[in-house]
Amino acid sequence: MNVALPALIVFLVLLPGFIFRIRFKRVERTSLDFSPFGRIAAGAVMSAAVAHVAWLTLSYLLFGQRFDPLVLMQLLSSAPASQIEAARAVADDFDWIAAYFVTLLFASFVVPMLLRVAITRYRLDRAASPLRAMLRFHEAPWYYLLTGADFGEDDAPDFVIVAAIVEVGKEAVLYTGVLDNFYFDSEGQLDRLVLQNVARRALANDKDAGGVVDDASRFYQVDGDSFVLRYSEMITLNVQYVHLG
Known part of the structure; x- marks a missing residue:
């Protein structure tokens, strides 16, 4: 005892x-x-x-x-x-x-x-905050990238658009849409993205013999409410922060 x-x-x-x-x-x-x-x-x-x-x-x-x-x-x-x-x-x-x-x-x-x-x-953990050394969540890099948390309150994005290239049937296909949510695996690696209003196009359709084809003819909408992209299948990932105001 x-x-x-x-x-x-x-x-x-x-x-x-x-x-x-x-x-x-x-x-x-x-x-x-x-x-x-x-x-x-x-x-x-x-x-x-x-x-x-x-x-x-x-x-x-x-x-x-x-x-x-x-x-x-x-x-x-x-x-x-x-x-x-x-x-x-x-x-x-x-x-x-x-x-x-x-x-x-x-x-x-x-x-x-x-x-x-x-x-x-109050975004006290953003990169420009004087308190970032104490309050920043250093073990969550994807959180800052995919949410735009590093922006100030007045500059916060209204939504985030992601574009990812995925190989489908040995052909590179670009998917783009509004980011709705994201998830991680047990090791902290990005596992999947959930998108809305998704459109896709084959990269081979980027140009024709006469030059660049307009977006309307290159993209077509993907039916469905939520589209899931697995990170392991992505070749590249682009993140765009959109401000409406």
Whole structure:
């Protein structure tokens, strides 16, 4: 017990930091995170420290509850007598301690989501933002490319048009349409694009003997509400940001 209890306490103290880190990050991979453990641990420890300082401050201001560091040190001690004494102190304030950790874990789950919404809404993570070093989601490059998130709020594109060359029956075919959504595989690679108002043409029809053929004769509409393009089948991909105003 004298070994397991300190490990359990450390886990419980740091858990809000790990939850915050997982919920706050915008990543394009769903497989196991292979980031260096030191970077993961450092970010989680810093997040947990900030969360505990904030929650202890609120506990004191709202309910007059004070944190006794001696109790925590006794819980982390390997001496059974110290652990027993600290356990009694915890039992005396169990209702407050339980409410403290339950609300802190809930906040660690919700607050990062609200922060992400605010960062995205006010574009605080765009390339030109002075806060980009702290707030940019560096593990989501496709998100910035395909959404136009790097534009300022006044310059944000109204929609995004993509054009991709796909080989169909040993013939290069250009598909173009309005980007509706995009998805990733478990490794964070772009998996597929969902387009609307899609048109296609064979690249061989770009020119005729007399010169360039007009777009109306080169393109024809693809019937359907949503058209799915798999990234693995694309030869090239072009992204165009369209501003109506």
